[in-house]
Structures are given as C-alpha cells and as structure tokens.
Amino acid sequence: VTLTTECADLLEATRRHSLAIAPLTEARPELTLADAYAVQDELTARREAAGDRVIGAKLGLTSVAKQAQMGVADPVYGRLFASTLHAAGSPLAIGRLIHPRVEPEIVFAMGERLAGPGVTTADVLRATTAVCCGLEVIDSRFADYSFTAADVVADNTSEAKVVLGPRMVPPAQLDLSLVGVLLEVDGELVATAAGAATLGHPAEAVAALANWLGARGQAIEAGWLVFSGGLTAAVPLVAGSHVTATFGHLGSVDVRGS
Numbered sequence: 001v002t003l004t005t006e007c008a009d010l011l012e013a014t015r016r017h018s019l020a021i022a023p024l025t026e027a028r029p030e031l032t033l034a035d036a037y038a039v040q041d042e043l044t045a046r047r048e049a050a051g052d053r054v055i056g057a058k059l060g061l062t063s064v065a066k067q068a069q070m071g072v073a074d075p076v077y078g079r080l081f082a083s084t085l086h087a088a089g090s091p092l093a094i095g096r097l098i099h100p101r102v103e104p105e106i107v108f109a110m111g112e113r114l115a116g117p118g119v120t121t122a123d124v125l126r127a128t129t130a131v132c133c134g135l136e137v138i139d140s141r142f143a144d145y146s147f148t149a150a151d152v153v154a155d156n157t158s159e160a161k162v163v164l165g166p167r168m169v170p171p172a173q174l175d176l177s178l179v180g181v182l183l184e185v186d187g188e189l190v191a192t193a194a195g196a197a198t199l200g201h202p203a204e205a206v207a208a209l210a211n212w213l214g215a216r217g218q219a220i221e222a223g224w225l226v227f228s229g230g231l232t233a234a235v236p237l238v239a240g241s242h243v244t245a246t247f248g249h250l251g252s253v254d255v256r257g258s
C-alpha cells in the first residue's frame, strides 16, 4: 500500500463515519505538501468515480484571521464538488458532520480557463464573469482542527459545504479589496473584514491558485466557482444557530444549523 492510498483510505473512512482522527503527520512525519496534494487528487478521483463532479476550487488560509486561528500560515487549495452545494437560508443537518464551522468568502465565477505561470490579478479579473458572496462550511477530519499544512491539504482543506449568495456582479463594477463583510451569529455581530484580507485582494488569491495549479499541470477551468478564502476566523455552526454574512454590494448569505 502506498502512502497516498493509505492516507486516502483513512480520510475517506473518517468522512464516511463523521469521526475525527489524529493528524496524518503524527504517524507519518515524512508526508510532504506534494504528497498531500497527491492524496487530495486521489480522493477527488474516487469521488468522481462515485458520480460526483468537480465544480470549482477553494483557497484556504489566505487571510491573517484564518492563519492565526488555525496556526498554519501557508495558503493552500482544495476542490469543490456539486454534491456539496447547499441552498442559502435552509437548515443544514450538522449530525452528518464532525464539528462544522462557517466562514464568509468572496466567490468568483470563471468564464475562461486560467493556468500559470505568470497569471496576474488583472488576468483573473478579465477571466471572471461575475463575483458573488458565499459561506463556506468547513469540517476538518482532524480532532480539534489540529493540523499541519500537509494534513489540511490531504483533507481537501476541510471542505464540507458551500452556500452561494443572491447576486452575481461583474467584477469591473467593484473594488473587491474594499468590499466589507459583517459576520453575525444569531443576530450578534462577531467579526468584520474587507476583501483585502485575502492576500491583499481576492483576485490576487485566485491568481495564486492559477499559478499553483499550473505548476502541477492543472488549471482553473472555465465555468468553475472559486472561493477565495475565509475573510474572518470561522465560527462554529451548532444546531439551532443562524449564521449570516452581509457584504457591501453583494448582498447577504446565511445558513442555519439543524
């Protein structure tokens, strides 16, 4: 059994049974970031073989708020799947998840394929059909969200669910670095941020993604949604709670734990 297969088997079982495990690197300190992306590729291939479909990608750990919360300062990426789209405002059964958290993000709808090297923020804005707001529901397969960069990459960067906001806006109409967000839990304001929190500009994060994918012979595909990374620290989603993110120009998006 290879390292890739062994890690993929473990993470697949963990997700299926909603039971957290110790970080992979605890027993396998030799696991590199390159190995971890190979595990993510393997898990992606298994989900596609089972009938799911990749609909995009997501950046992780692109903001100081997220890096500080998780204790990992390396931006990373993961895949998004058709099966994980969740309708805004509708109840999300948290019993199927381990310990979900919610974070507000700016989302790009891509009109053109983009692959590095050399992709710039301007290239990203040209290739983007529209932007909207979104919430990502993350659910680390590791106990207490304790992980290294390699662990979280192998775990598809804690991917669980995504929720899209109500309004698609052409990016030329906005300065995305200045788009503000208010994060509320049960009507109480818990965090604020602006688009600049993600690597200075959300499109800068998407450019970085195109360059990382290009270095691995992959690309951002036309038609993909790209979540550019949590703008604030993530908040727990518990049964009965209501998390709302209200953005300048992009409207508001919410999710309820049930």
Ligand code: 0L1
Binding pocket: 059, 060, 061, 062, 063, 066, 070, 103, 136, 138, 139, 140, 145, 152, 157, 158, 228, 229, 230, 231, 234
């Ligand atoms: O958007 C993000 O920064 C997601 C980070 C994923 C890792 C995690 O916080 O569990």
Ligand code: MG
Binding pocket: 058, 059, 060, 103, 105, 136, 227, 229, 230
């Ligand atoms: Mg995220």
